[in-house]
Amino acid sequence: MRFLSTIVPLGLILMNVLVVGGAGYIGSHAVARLLAEGHRVVVFDNLSRGHAQSVPAETFVKGDLTDSALVEKTLHENEIDVVMHFAAFAEVGESVREPAIYYQNNVVATLALLEAMRQIDVKKIVFSSTTATYGQPEKMPIAETTPQNPINPYGFTKLVIERALADYAKAYGFGYAALRYFNAAGAKPSGEIGEHHDPESHLIPIVLQVALGQRESITIFGDDYPTPDGTCIRDYIHVEDLADAHLRALERLKPGEGICVNLGTGKGISVREIVDACREVTGHSIPAVIGERRPGDPAELVADARLAEKVLDWKAKYTNVKDVVATAWRWHQSHPHGYET
Numbered sequence: 001m002r003f004l005s006t007i008v009p010l011g012l013i014l015m016n017v018l019v020v021g022g023a024g025y026i027g028s029h030a031v032a033r034l035l036a037e038g039h040r041v042v043v044f045d046n047l048s049r050g051h052a053q054s055v056p057a058e059t060f061v062k063g064d065l066t067d068s069a070l071v072e073k074t075l076h077e078n079e080i081d082v083v084m085h086f087a088a089f090a091e092v093g094e095s096v097r098e099p100a101i102y103y104q105n106n107v108v109a110t111l112a113l114l115e116a117m118r119q120i121d122v123k124k125i126v127f128s129s130t131t132a133t134y135g136q137p138e139k140m141p142i143a144e145t146t147p148q149n150p151i152n153p154y155g156f157t158k159l160v161i162e163r164a165l166a167d168y169a170k171a172y173g174f175g176y177a178a179l180r181y182f183n184a185a186g187a188k189p190s191g192e193i194g195e196h197h198d199p200e201s202h203l204i205p206i207v208l209q210v211a212l213g214q215r216e217s218i219t220i221f222g223d224d225y226p227t228p229d230g231t232c233i234r235d236y237i238h239v240e241d242l243a244d245a246h247l248r249a250l251e252r253l254k255p256g257e258g259i260c261v262n263l264g265t266g267k268g269i270s271v272r273e274i275v276d277a278c279r280e281v282t283g284h285s286i287p288a289v290i291g292e293r294r295p296g297d298p299a300e301l302v303a304d305a306r307l308a309e310k311v312l313d314w315k316a317k318y319t320n321v322k323d324v325v326a327t328a329w330r331w332h333q334s335h336p337h338g339y340e341t
């Protein structure tokens, strides 16, 4: 007999959730939140870019998405109700240099996951999509009605899966959410878990590594963009706000329907402003040098997140970038080498 989701008072439905890529940065924060809410969680991750220490050991299954037998077994034995899918390669610059691994891991491996789900009749999924599916729109902020024209392979791979999910919803009755995150940032305020990529490519952790004395300076990739201070503008969304949106999406999945929403704060912050915020939070001078533009980088990406407010009843709680940086700084100070002891 299929283990039915437990219905507890106050209408909260507890589910069996498979978190694919749950040992990564955003996934581990979602896992912590799911467990805190009482859901039953199984983390499935090949640890290619994640850390077993970031999730409770009893929840963890090591495996690759392309190992269909293992994915099916995990779905079946744990009577999974819904999948949260974070597993992917997620670096714009790397995707330009190495598109093959992006198409393989983000497209081929995800299609294998969808097939395994179909085999076991698990048809609910929350998918990590991205702003990168929009490319460089002419108008800011970016709404969900903005055409999706990616300008780098990473964005294309995520758009392919959004389209596949829409078709799987229509043809097979999948219920899905494609959450288009803007730039994930920050860490759990307790400092227990946070961002650890090796090598690190994301702006805030790199700037904080300068403050920790692990790098001499931060290189700003281009100061000749058509933005007020010449550096790229992004919308930095706290990882705890992302986790919150996932929980809300989970409760709203319906067979045959898709929820496609932006997750951002609606505020654009330049690279220089991030460096300044890090200087203020850490009290370190953080030397910055200007370098070449990084291929594949759009000048400006800012969310119009009003649809998420309407559909998920969700709004970013962290709206001041200094508060976001402060949580990241707590994590980096307590874990200067990330999850490595």
Ligand SMILES: NC(=O)c1ccc[n+]([C@@H]2O[C@H](COP(=O)([O-])OP(=O)(O)OC[C@H]3O[C@@H](n4cnc5c(N)ncnc54)[C@H](O)[C@@H]3O)[C@@H](O)[C@H]2O)c1
Pocket: 020, 021, 022, 023, 024, 025, 026, 027, 044, 045, 046, 047, 048, 049, 050, 051, 063, 064, 065, 066, 085, 086, 087, 088, 089, 090, 105, 109, 128, 129, 130, 131, 180, 181, 182, 183, 184, 185
């Ligand atoms: N970080 C951001 O700013 C951002 C923004 C938008 C969207 N996203 C998306 O959110 C998701 C999570 O991003 P993140 O920053 O936490 O990345 P991450 O690299 O920290 O986490 C990804 C996890 O997936 C695992 N994984 C990768 N391929 C796998 C496979 N084939 N089988 C099993 N496990 C596999 C990795 O080991 C890692 O633990 C990604 O899908 C990414 O595209 C991230």
Ligand SMILES: O=c1ccn([C@@H]2O[C@H](COP(=O)(O)OP(=O)(O)O[C@H]3O[C@H](CO)[C@H](O)[C@H](O)[C@H]3O)[C@@H](O)[C@H]2O)c(=O)[nH]1
Pocket: 090, 091, 092, 129, 130, 131, 132, 181, 182, 183, 184, 201, 202, 203, 204, 206, 218, 219, 220, 221, 222, 232, 233, 234, 271, 294, 297, 301
């Ligand atoms: O050493 C650095 C690192 C980054 N940057 C700049 O800082 C900004 C942010 O760069 P990140 O690498 O931190 O993030 P991206 O905007 O490239 O991409 C992130 O957000 C995207 C969505 O907007 C994707 O989803 C992607 O997965 C995620 O890594 C960019 O303008 C980048 O050029 C620097 O100037 N110097």
